[in-house]
Amino acid sequence: MNMIPAAAKEFKPADYKSSVKPVWCPGCGDHSVLLAFQRALAELALPPEQVAVISGIGCSSRIPVYTNCYGFHGVHGRSLALASGLKVARPDLTVLVASGDGDGFSIGGNHFLHACRRNIDLTYVVMDNRIYGMTKGQPSPTTEPDWDTAIAPGGTGLSPFHPLVIALASGANFIARGFSGDVGGCAKLIVEAVRTPGFSFVQILSPCVTFRSDQQKGWKTLVHNAIVPETDDPARAARRLMTDDGFNVGVLYRGKRQPYQPKPLADLAPSCLESEFAI
Amino acid sequence: MTNAAQSDQPPKFESIADFFAQALAIEVEAAERYTLLADQMEVHNNKEIAAIFRKMALIEGEHREEIARRARNALVAGRTATFSWTGPDGPEATEFGQLHYLMTPRQALRLARFNEERAVKYFEAVAEAATDPVIAAFAKEMAQDERNHVVWVDQWLAQFGADDPSWDEDPDPPVYSE
Numbered sequence: 001m002n003m004i005p006a007a008a009k010e011f012k013p014a015d016y017k018s019s020v021k022p023v024w025c026p027g028c029g030d031h032s033v034l035l036a037f038q039r040a041l042a043e044l045a046l047p048p049e050q051v052a053v054i055s056g057i058g059c060s061s062r063i064p065v066y067t068n069c070y071g072f073h074g075v076h077g078r079s080l081a082l083a084s085g086l087k088v089a090r091p092d093l094t095v096l097v098a099s100g101d102g103d104g105f106s107i108g109g110n111h112f113l114h115a116c117r118r119n120i121d122l123t124y125v126v127m128d129n130r131i132y133g134m135t136k137g138q139p140s141p142t143t144e145p146d147w148d149t150a151i152a153p154g155g156t157g158l159s160p161f162h163p164l165v166i167a168l169a170s171g172a173n174f175i176a177r178g179f180s181g182d183v184g185g186c187a188k189l190i191v192e193a194v195r196t197p198g199f200s201f202v203q204i205l206s207p208c209v210t211f212r213s214d215q216q217k218g219w220k221t222l223v224h225n226a227i228v229p230e231t232d233d234p235a236r237a238a239r240r241l242m243t244d245d246g247f248n249v250g251v252l253y254r255g256k257r258q259p260y261q262p263k264p265l266a267d268l269a270p271s272c273l274e275s276e277f278a279i
Numbered sequence: 280m281t282n283a284a285q286s287d288q289p290p291k292f293e294s295i296a297d298f299f300a301q302a303l304a305i306e307v308e309a310a311e312r313y314t315l316l317a318d319q320m321e322v323h324n325n326k327e328i329a330a331i332f333r334k335m336a337l338i339e340g341e342h343r344e345e346i347a348r349r350a351r352n353a354l355v356a357g358r359t360a361t362f363s364w365t366g367p368d369g370p371e372a373t374e375f376g377q378l379h380y381l382m383t384p385r386q387a388l389r390l391a392r393f394n395e396e397r398a399v400k401y402f403e404a405v406a407e408a409a410t411d412p413v414i415a416a417f418a419k420e421m422a423q424d425e426r427n428h429v430v431w432v433d434q435w436l437a438q439f440g441a442d443d444p445s446w447d448e449d450p451d452p453p454v455y456s457e
């Protein structure tokens with residue numbers, strides 16, 4: 001489990017806000033997710049200097065700069081690789097990872113599988129708008145096969161990636177879905193994700209108002225609380241996913257796997273590295 | 280959508296301190312939300328709407344001060360700690376998804392009006408559900424404050440004519456090609 005100190009000090013969401021103003025389009029779901037991050041951190045009472053927010057590339061990956069925690073805006077699809085290295089080296093930090101459906105499931109798809117499998121104590125939040133928004137609207141792995149646009153006439157015809165199924169099959173220890181229109185609900189899921197040891201995956205449906213406004217404005221009428229309670233049984237979770245309409249929100253699965261965390265080397269110092277690089 | 284104002288059950292408070300903690304938190308949240316909306320509009324160079332949201336943030340901030348003044352002796356060490364930040368949004372918080380980068384003053388003020396109306400209903404429901412007559416009285420006072428805000432927003436709205444039907448036409452749209 002992440003090291004959460006007893007609530008010695010109270011924090012407000014604004015305590016995690018940087019002075020940089022978000023450049024996301026007004027109406028974008030990512031604004032809500034940012035606020036959910038800040039509310040969750042306040043609820044967890046984590047000092048900003050004990051938190052690192054790591055991201056890759058894309059609209060959603062701009063989140064680190066909008067928080068005043070430690071941040072790393074990494075390369076495309078590699079947020080989980082960076083975060084894994086950081087958490088293994090600095091287990092004292094709470095590490096949150098932010099991504100989008102393109103960055104996380106296409107370019108970073110392989111890292112996603114292995115992060116689930118390794119079960120390092122990370123919280124991975126993917127803002128899913130079923131499109132590459134930053135590069136102006138190409139279909140992503142979660143785009144519907146019949147979404148007809150000038151760049152994909154008639155749709156891609158490809159079955160969408162199902163992130164929750166993949167996460168469960170690959171060994172993630174906590175799996176949930178939220179909707180950006182419910183800031184409090186997302187914050188609660190992030191809190192639960194951080195509090196659950198191991199690799200936690202939270203998919204947040206986050207509408208793109210610029211390229212998919214017509215289809216995604218209606219998401220708020222489609223999302224509904226999952227009627228089936230969370231489970232620690234992967235088989236039950238898998239059965240529930242078989243009937244998932246993609247708009248169930250809440251915790252799907254909370255497992256009991258021990259996180260992977262190698263023991264720190266007591267004598268590791270910067271000088272130790274010198275021998276590794278000696279010619 | 281979950282929202283404190285849209286809950287099926289009217290909220291009940293165990294103490295006057297709890298009531299004021301929630302009332303203050305609603306105003307703080309509203310002011311902070313309007314500030315975030317103003318920032319968004321400023322970044323997208325819609326300065327007219329940014330100014331409207333900034334003014335709304337100021338008004339909600341002043342309302343917070345007024346509530347704190349009324350609550351003076353009822354708050355627990357002056358804190359709003361009973362408000363859960365992971366709970367649903369308060370009735371005066373604008374949904375982020377309602378914004379458009381080219382939105383007009385009328386649209387922005389209609390959002391503000393909607394929030395004030397929602398706050399009226401919220402405090403009316405609190406007053407009705409309250410078993411403590413002091414909480415009921417304070418809630419009725421809050422509902423009246425919010426009604427006054429609705430009137431005030433209406434007066435502001437009257438300064439603007441109907442929206443141009445082409446309000447959302449962008450000569451340089453973000454869509455890559457059609």
